[in-house]
Amino acid sequence: MSDPNSYFKKGAPIEISSDDPDFRGAWFTGTVINRSKTKQKNQVFVQYHTLMSDKDETKFLREKVDMIQLRPPAPREMWGREFKVGEEVDAFYSDGWWEGIVTRIEGVKYVVYFRGSKEELAFRADELRVHREWVKGDWVPPLEIGDEQKIVSNTNVEEPSKNTVEKLGTFVESTDGNTIVEEPCEDIVERFRKGTLVVEVISDNAYIAEPGTNIVEMFKKGELVEVTSDDDGFQGAWFAATIVEKSSNDEYVVEYQSLTNDDGTELLKEKANIKHIRPNPPEITVTDHYSLLQEVDALYNDGWWVGVISKVLQGKKYFIYFRGTNEELEFVHSDLRPHQDWIDGKWVMASKATKL
Numbered sequence: 495m496s497d498p499n500s501y502f503k504k505g506a507p508i509e510i511s512s513d514d515p516d517f518r519g520a521w522f523t524g525t526v527i528n529r530s531k532t533k534q535k536n537q538v539f540v541q542y543h544t545l546m547s548d549k550d551e552t553k554f555l556r557e558k559v560d561m562i563q564l565r566p567p568a569p570r571e572m573w574g575r576e577f578k579v580g581e582e583v584d585a586f587y588s589d590g591w592w593e594g595i596v597t598r599i600e601g602v603k604y605v606v607y608f609r610g611s612k613e614e615l616a617f618r619a620d621e622l623r624v625h626r627e628w629v630k631g632d633w634v635p636p637l638e639i640g641d642e643q644k645i646v647s648n649t650n651v652e653e654p655s656k657n658t659v660e661k662l663g664t665f666v667e668s669t670d671g672n673t674i675v676e677e678p679c680e681d682i683v684e685r686f687r688k689g690t691l692v693v694e695v696i697s698d699n700a701y702i703a704e705p706g707t708n709i710v711e712m713f714k715k716g717e718l719v720e721v722t723s724d725d726d727g728f729q730g731a732w733f734a735a736t737i738v739e740k741s742s743n744d745e746y747v748v749e750y751q752s753l754t755n756d757d758g759t760e761l762l763k764e765k766a767n768i769k770h771i772r773p774n775p776p777e778i779t780v781t782d783h784y785s786l787l788q789e790v791d792a793l794y795n796d797g798w799w800v801g802v803i804s805k806v807l808q809g810k811k812y813f814i815y816f817r818g819t820n821e822e823l824e825f826v827h828s829d830l831r832p833h834q835d836w837i838d839g840k841w842v843m844a845s846k847a848t849k850l
Contacts, residue, residue, distance in 0.1 A: 501566055502538055504528045509591070510540055511563045515724045518818075519593040519610050521584070523567065527556065536561045544589035562820055565628035569637050575619065577604050580843060582625040582789075585617050593625055597837055607837045612769050614838070629804065629815060635787055713737045713746060718774045720798070721748055721766050730818050731797040734774070735766075744768045752796035772836040780832060783810060789833040790814065792825050800833050 502508065509521040527539035537558050545555040568584070568591070577583060577596050584591040585606045594606035594615075603616040626633045713719060720732040735748040745765050753762040784790060784803050791798035792814050805813035810827035834841045 499561055502526050502529065502561065502564055507567050508540065508564050509567055510542065510559060511565075513560075513563070513726075515610075515726075515729070517590075518729060519608065520588075520590040521565070521568070522590040526564075530558070538564060540564070568623065568626050568628075569633060570623045571637065575624075577619065577622055583622045584625050585615065586621045587615065587617075591623070595835060595837075595842065597842060607835070607842075609835060627802070627815070627817060634802070634804070634815075713740075713771065713773075715739055719748065719771050720774060721750070722770050722772075724770075728797075730800045730816070731795075732772075732791070733797040738763060741765055746771060775831075775834050775836070775841060778832045778834075780827075780830075783827065784812060784830060784832075790830045791833050792823070793829040793831075794823070794825075798831065 504526055506526045508524050508526055510524045511521055512518070522545060523543040524540045525543070527541055530537040530539070537560055539556065539558050542555045547553045547555045577599075579596050579598060581596045583594060583596055583604075583606060585594055586592075592608055594608045596604050597607045597614060598605045600616060603618065604622060605614050605616050606622070607614050624635070626635065628634075715737055717737045719735055719737060721735045722728070722730075722732050733753060734751040736751065738747040738749050741747050745767055747763060748766050748771070750762045754760060755762050783806065786803055786806050788803045790801060790803060792801050799816060801814040801816045803812050804815040804822055807813065807824070812825055812827070812830065813822050814825055814830075815822050832843060834843050836842075
C-alpha cells in the first residue's frame with residue numbers, strides 16, 4: 495500500500511485506539527464518518543460500534559481522533575487456533591480488543607496478563623486473536639501461512655447499517671476546526687483502574703478470584719528496582735532507581751539513577767505507586783543476534799523502552815519500532831536487552847514465534 499492513510503475514507507471499517515492512559519493497549523471497532531477538511535488534515539471523525547455516548551446512551555459515541563489512532567480491522571486466523579504460554583494476544587473484553595500476554599492455560603481457558611492494569615483474566619480461544627501491529631500499511635506479523643484472512647465480528651458488536659453510513663456525513667466540523675465531541679464512556683475506565691486484583695472471566699460471567707500472594711510486592715530500603723510511569727511520553731519505559739523508603743501501604747520514595755531534578759544538580763526523588771515498581775530484571779546475555787520481530791527493551795533517553803525489531807542490519811545494528819510513538823529508531827546490539835514482564839512474582843518472556 496503506497497499510502498497507508500488512503501484506506502481511511504468515509505464509511506471505511508476501522509479500529510480506534512485512545513491516548514487516554516486508562517485505554518492504552520485497547521482497540522475499538524468503528525467507522526470513518528469523514529476526513530477533516532480544515533488545516534487539521536491528520537484528524538478524522540469516527541463513530542464507534544460498541545461505545546455509547548454519555549449524553550445519549552441510545553446513540554453510538556462519535557468523536558474526532560488523530561490519524562495515528564486508526565488502523566484497518568486486524569485480521570484473524572481461522573477458528574480453532576491454539577495459543578501458547580508467552581504468546582502476545584488481543585483479548586475481546588469490555589467492548590474492545592485489549593493487548594496482553596498468555597501466562598498460563600487452565601483447561602480450555604487461556605489466562606491473559608494485561609500490563610497496563612496489572613490484571614489477569616481468563617478467556618476462551620474464540621475471544622482471543624494474535625496481537626498484530628499496523629506498520630506502514632502492513633500487518634506485523636503477517637497472517638500465518640495456510641490461514642485464510644478473516645475479519646471476525648464479535649458477539650454483541652453492532653455493525654453500522656447502510657442508513658447509518660449514509661447519515662455519517664451530517665457530522666461535520668466548523669470551518670475553524672473546532673468541534674464539540676462526546677467524551678468516552680466511563681464504565682470501561684473504572685473497570686480498568688483496579689490494577690491490584692486478579693480477575694477471571696468465565697464466558698460472559700466474571701468473578702473476582704482470591705488475590706495471589708505476589709500481587710503487592712514488598713521492597714526494601716536500598717533495593718535496586720525499575721520504575722515506570724503513566725505520564726504522557728513515558729509509557730513503555732522503565733527507569734533504574736533505588737528504594738529510599740516506604741511512604742504508605744502502596745507507595746515508595748525512589749531515587750532514580752539517571753534522571754535528575756529540574757536544575758540538574760541532584761538525582762530525582764519522587765513517590766511511586768507499587769504497581770509502577772518492579773525488581774531489577776535478571777540479565778540475559780544475547781551473544782549472537784536478535785531476531786526480526788523480537789520484542790526488546792532499547793536503552794534510550796536514560797531508560798529502557800519496549801519495542802519490536804522491525805529490521806536487522808549488518809554489524810549487529812537494528813531498527814526498533816516503538817508502538818506508543820509509531821517511530822522507528824536505529825540501535826546497536828549493546829543497547830538492547832530481551833523484553834521481560836514481571837507477572838505475579840515471576841519474570842516472563844514473550845514467545846519468539848509471535849513477538850511483535
